[in-house]
Amino acid sequence: MDIAVLIKFVPDLVEELEIGASGAALDRTFLRLIPNEQDDHALEQALLLKERHGGTVTVLTLDTGDVDETLFTAVAKGADRVIKITGDFGEGINNHAAVTVLDTALKNISFDLILTGTQAVDDLDGSIGPLLAARLGLPYVGYVTGVTSADGKIVARKEYPGGLIAEMEVRLPAVLGIQAAEKPPRYVVTSLIMQAMKTAQIEETEAGAVEVRGAAGVARMSRPEATTHAELIEGDADQVADALVTLFKERGLLS
Amino acid sequence: MTTVSTNDHSFYDKVLEATPRGERLKLCLQCGMCSGICPYGFAMDYPPRSLVAALRADDFAPVFESETIWLCVSCFACTSICPAQIPLTNGLLASLKTEMLIRRKVPAELQTALENTRRYGNTLGESPRKRAAWARDFTTPVPIMAQTKEPVDVLWFVGDYASYHPRVQPVSKAMAKIFQALGVRFGILGPEENSDGDVQCLAGERGLFEMLAQKNGKAFRKYQFKEIVTTDPHAYNVFKNEYPSAGFSFPVKHYTQFLAEHLEQLKPLLRHEQKYRVTYHDPCCIGRANNNNIYEEPRRVLKVIPGLEFIEMPHNRVNSICCGGGGGGNWLDGFAWERTHTRMSEWRVKEALDSGAQILAVCCPYETPRFEDALKSMGREKELVVKDIAELLADAIFG
Amino acid sequence: MSQDVWVVVETLRGEVLDITYTLLAAGRVLADGLGSKLTALLLGHNAEGWANTLGAADSVIYVDHAALADFTPDAYRKTIAGVIKEPTPRIVLFGHTSMGMDVACGVSLDLDAPLVTSCQTVRVKDGQPWYVSLTCGGKIVAEGEMPGPTCAVTMIPGGYKPEAGRAAMSGAPPVTKTQPPTALDDLRVGFKGYIEPPAGDVDIAKAPLLVSVGRGMQQQDHLKLAEELAAVLGGSVSASRPIVDQGWLPSSRLVGKSGKTVKPRLYLALGISGAPEHAEGMRDAELIVAVNTDEKAPIYDIAHFGAAVDVLALLPALTEKIKAAKGRGA
Numbered sequence: 003m004d005i006a007v008l009i010k011f012v013p014d015l016v017e018e019l020e021i022g023a024s025g026a027a028l029d030r031t032f033l034r035l036i037p038n039e040q041d042d043h044a045l046e047q048a049l050l051l052k053e054r055h056g057g058t059v060t061v062l063t064l065d066t067g068d069v070d071e072t073l074f075t076a077v078a079k080g081a082d083r084v085i086k087i088t089g090d091f092g093e094g095i096n097n098h099a100a101v102t103v104l105d106t107a108l109k110n111i112s113f114d115l116i117l118t119g120t121q122a123v124d125d126l127d128g129s130i131g132p133l134l135a136a137r138l139g140l141p142y143v144g145y146v147t148g149v150t151s152a153d154g155k156i157v158a159r160k161e162y163p164g165g166l167i168a169e170m171e172v173r174l175p176a177v178l179g180i181q182a183a184e185k186p187p188r189y190v191v192t193s194l195i196m197q198a199m200k201t202a203q204i205e206e207t208e209a210g211a212v213e214v215r216g217a218a219g220v221a222r223m224s225r226p227e228a229t230t231h232a233e234l235i236e237g238d239a240d241q242v243a244d245a246l247v248t249l250f251k252e253r254g255l256l257s
Numbered sequence: 258m259t260t261v262s263t264n265d266h267s268f269y270d271k272v273l274e275a276t277p278r279g280e281r282l283k284l285c286l287q288c289g290m291c292s293g294i295c296p297y298g299f300a301m302d303y304p305p306r307s308l309v310a311a312l313r314a315d316d317f318a319p320v321f322e323s324e325t326i327w328l329c330v331s332c333f334a335c336t337s338i339c340p341a342q343i344p345l346t347n348g349l350l351a352s353l354k355t356e357m358l359i360r361r362k363v364p365a366e367l368q369t370a371l372e373n374t375r376r377y378g379n380t381l382g383e384s385p386r387k388r389a390a391w392a393r394d395f396t397t398p399v400p401i402m403a404q405t406k407e408p409v410d411v412l413w414f415v416g417d418y419a420s421y422h423p424r425v426q427p428v429s430k431a432m433a434k435i436f437q438a439l440g441v442r443f444g445i446l447g448p449e450e451n452s453d454g455d456v457q458c459l460a461g462e463r464g465l466f467e468m469l470a471q472k473n474g475k476a477f478r479k480y481q482f483k484e485i486v487t488t489d490p491h492a493y494n495v496f497k498n499e500y501p502s503a504g505f506s507f508p509v510k511h512y513t514q515f516l517a518e519h520l521e522q523l524k525p526l527l528r529h530e531q532k533y534r535v536t537y538h539d540p541c542c543i544g545r546a547n548n549n550n551i552y553e554e555p556r557r558v559l560k561v562i563p564g565l566e567f568i569e570m571p572h573n574r575v576n577s578i579c580c581g582g583g584g585g586g587n588w589l590d591g592f593a594w595e596r597t598h599t600r601m602s603e604w605r606v607k608e609a610l611d612s613g614a615q616i617l618a619v620c621c622p623y624e625t626p627r628f629e630d631a632l633k634s635m636g637r638e639k640e641l642v643v644k645d646i647a648e649l650l651a652d653a654i655f656g
Numbered sequence: 657m658s659q660d661v662w663v664v665v666e667t668l669r670g671e672v673l674d675i676t677y678t679l680l681a682a683g684r685v686l687a688d689g690l691g692s693k694l695t696a697l698l699l700g701h702n703a704e705g706w707a708n709t710l711g712a713a714d715s716v717i718y719v720d721h722a723a724l725a726d727f728t729p730d731a732y733r734k735t736i737a738g739v740i741k742e743p744t745p746r747i748v749l750f751g752h753t754s755m756g757m758d759v760a761c762g763v764s765l766d767l768d769a770p771l772v773t774s775c776q777t778v779r780v781k782d783g784q785p786w787y788v789s790l791t792c793g794g795k796i797v798a799e800g801e802m803p804g805p806t807c808a809v810t811m812i813p814g815g816y817k818p819e820a821g822r823a824a825m826s827g828a829p830p831v832t833k834t835q836p837p838t839a840l841d842d843l844r845v846g847f848k849g850y851i852e853p854p855a856g857d858v859d860i861a862k863a864p865l866l867v868s869v870g871r872g873m874q875q876q877d878h879l880k881l882a883e884e885l886a887a888v889l890g891g892s893v894s895a896s897r898p899i900v901d902q903g904w905l906p907s908s909r910l911v912g913k914s915g916k917t918v919k920p921r922l923y924l925a926l927g928i929s930g931a932p933e934h935a936e937g938m939r940d941a942e943l944i945v946a947v948n949t950d951e952k953a954p955i956y957d958i959a960h961f962g963a964a965v966d967v968l969a970l971l972p973a974l975t976e977k978i979k980a981a982k983g984r985g986a
Binding site for chain 3: 120161173230234
């Protein structure tokens, strides 16, 4: 089975997020971009399927920042091809636009299955997976936490609230949105990544025209103005513990 | 393309190559002192002696099936006692850990610590931009080299835990105040500082260590300073013993060495009596690791604190009992608990409690949180206080 | 050009899900603001009765077909896109959920409508519908106009309580039953069956007090501190997604979008950032106390009390003191 994995780079929430001068977008000066966590899971799921059934794994990403290390890491983990799509993506592009770019890049790739994270932290106009599937005319199932393949058919385990799972049979070729891989993303030792940097090739392909449509504009970005905010208890751990015991007693939680 | 095929021969060759004096493996007498002194030797499928035996018998494949190498906390006890001076801890054991990493057989918490190091330059996954946040709000600012750009006498390497961990940040603050009280011209790298690389190196991630050495080394080279002084024994160990092979050689001291050299200037500042019985834990990394042998200086510093009554524990100096935090051990307590139902830090703490001391003095950033945790899990946190030497000095200087 | 507002109803195994009522509440705000009609679109098989609780809408369109008995992305998307077409409404609301997100993107492209997701609240400003969405783990609010002539929107829970959308007063709405507009054979995604979550040792939805653990616990080894606290409080341990993904606790303990919604008397959030996916599962707890050293963590916006201390230092101290308090008789 030939699998294409799509990785999107998103703001790292470990860093402070600042809103830029326009007031309608993030300030990208100090933004750290990291691969979307669920896309890491998608790659892991792809590699697990490859280990079970053979085939190839091709990783594609738009060159929106420092993407090389992630691509070499994917090679070190077991990906067969890694493709960087170059282009003028300005201050970041929305998912609708990204999907038109991916569509073009995927025309030269033969695949049975496309895996990508079911959503990304900075999604505002849908997610890559279902948008791409609709554009390519392929079936899509999202919130997938397990994929099995038997007799040329794929069964995806789709998550519902409360941990309920729905098993869906999917005809290939298809796109799946991965919520979590069956195992946490594997570790790859730095020396293998360095080795990949020396021996592996990142293929580059030009994005071509980017269609920007389908998203609503953002008029304003701000921090949530909490209508409520927690009353903060000051002090060290000991003092906080005392305050909490008093609070719990008051609320009748300790009887 | 990705999996390194390793038959036993090439692993043997790798170990020989990777370690200076690796050929000493051939001199092993199978005396068993290493396995005997290893704190977790009893729980390992292959304690050090068995590893050497397996290697020489060309029968290493079964070793890769066992995960118990992750019980090794790189305490260097085996290496220091080996009569044949075989490089065990940072040779054979680290190489075996590398093989386990290549095979992706690594406990999840350690994996996270290593991945955090790669992405953020610290094991905690904190933003590098906040590395010097502990140093804000100082009346006299703590100089950050990139901002002040002035030559200093001491470039103070702070370290991950000392920068970010809530229990250890107070130690850093105390040290800054001590430098200032002594009138030392010092500076820190702040956001330019990355993890020193010691635990990553000993946990088998040589590649990650090299990356960190390059980053720190290049940062050091930007500035003028007479020596590096560090509050972190792991940093001391790796700057002194591993950075040269990465191309970076700087004079380095542990802060207790630095203070021991400045005792005459320090003494008059210590105006507040600390009338306590204090015992001292020798950290592996400045002690028996690589024969760094820094034992007397911390004791000299402690003994000039007025009112302090010094008590020696039975396991001291080269025989010190590891806190369990080295070589990745700091993230593997759960792993170790599942297999041994013990916590290594508790052994040391028990000895401190039995010594009659009121304070356990330490000088390594892993030790304050680890020993305090051990006291809590033993339910004896009211009986013993854990303090870094810097905190004790600050108490004596500032009250 | 229609100014009407449509809501795509979500049901699961015979139950209309809470998110539907959130959508209806939001839909009501928009329809009233635009002076237009609110229509609920219900898909199913022999499911007409479920329309009774959709009274917040002005009318219900019910599409009945065997292939719609259980949700599948292909069948639902085709049906929704086909029904909504003539004329396309001003706004279509979907749930930002496992089901909603599977179809919203496709339907929006089918209708050639811009799509806004993660929307929390809506309003009508000077005759223009306006969205307010949460992004970046709940740390950033993005807002703007919903472009015309048609806009698709997915909504997260939390902006409107389900109670607001359960309008029983006007009685059951008029229901128009209809056939699917396109044939539902040759579907590329087929429903095979449900798998129940493993019977957990503990049903966290029934626990009176929850000690909930997140990434801030750092190591699996530290979970025992939470267990001890839960034990002295007489409650249970629950978790956020990262803990369950690592396998440190079973998925039966998961609170949030893919897990359970809980309303305990006390929810102690330890080392949890409070991203929307988690918040939606616990925001209605009676007393929420958050412990997180990141003072900007979104959890503080829904917690009643908080402390930016180290969780690992707090837990043993708190356990001790509660033991003592209970020992003395509270």
